[in-house]
Amino acid sequence: MGTVIAPPFTDPDLAAQKVQLAENLWNTRDPERVAAAYTEDTQWRNRTDFLTGRAAVIEFLTRKWQRELDYKLKKELWGFRDNRMAVKFQYEWHNTQGQWYRSYGNELWEFAPSGLMRRREASINDLAIAEADRVL
Template sequence: MPASRPPLPPFDLDGALAKVQAAEDAWNTRDAHRVALAYTEDSVWRNRDVFLAGRDEIVAFLTRKWERERDYVLRKSLWAFHWNRIAVRFQYEWHDAAGQWYRSHGNEQWEFADSGLMSRREASINDVPISAADRRWTGPRAPHEHGQDLPLR
């Protein structure tokens, strides 16, 4: 495992944007083990009403999440940053086992260790049922889409 994950804090605009894009790209793989490597061994999370600590709990949580949230596609947008903290807003689309589609809207606050690994993640998320026809995304962003802000609805 890498001892550090650049860019490192303190973040400038380019570093914060790179962290947000790296997170989006990793989460869109839906590979819980790969995603967990971006977090410190003792990282703490609040995800909705679930509280986690450590990579093993993160991997277990993400594995369950992506078993339930099928065909998950995520978009993240930088909201703000300062020193070793980044705030993002995000939307993702997914469907359940019955085929109902959802768009989940949320905000996250991230705190990073000096190594560039995330030591704290707090996420607030709301789910909105949508029709399959209302889906916006079917896969990773095209290169020309990176850095674009998210639509409000």
């Protein structure tokens, strides 16, 4: 396992690295690997879904990636302080009918001293796009 990047976040390069690690992890589309980056009692708000715990995160991500096919994500650090980060992101995916979407959003992250994320608040909007308009 690599170096753990844990709060307090004071170095912009390390904060950006933490976001890149999250992007890389989510792009695996492996619910169990992704969930391992969160505390056992993690709390999430994802759109209108409210989740508590890793098991709920695994179930949620399993359903998500059954619907959101060929998912590809890009995250960017927006700001950070102490044990919190703000991130903006976009991802592209298509449904089973072949309609492509670009989803835009913002996340607020709060970390435990271990470096695992204990809270994630995500607001997301979807835009239908043509396959030819994909950028990710």
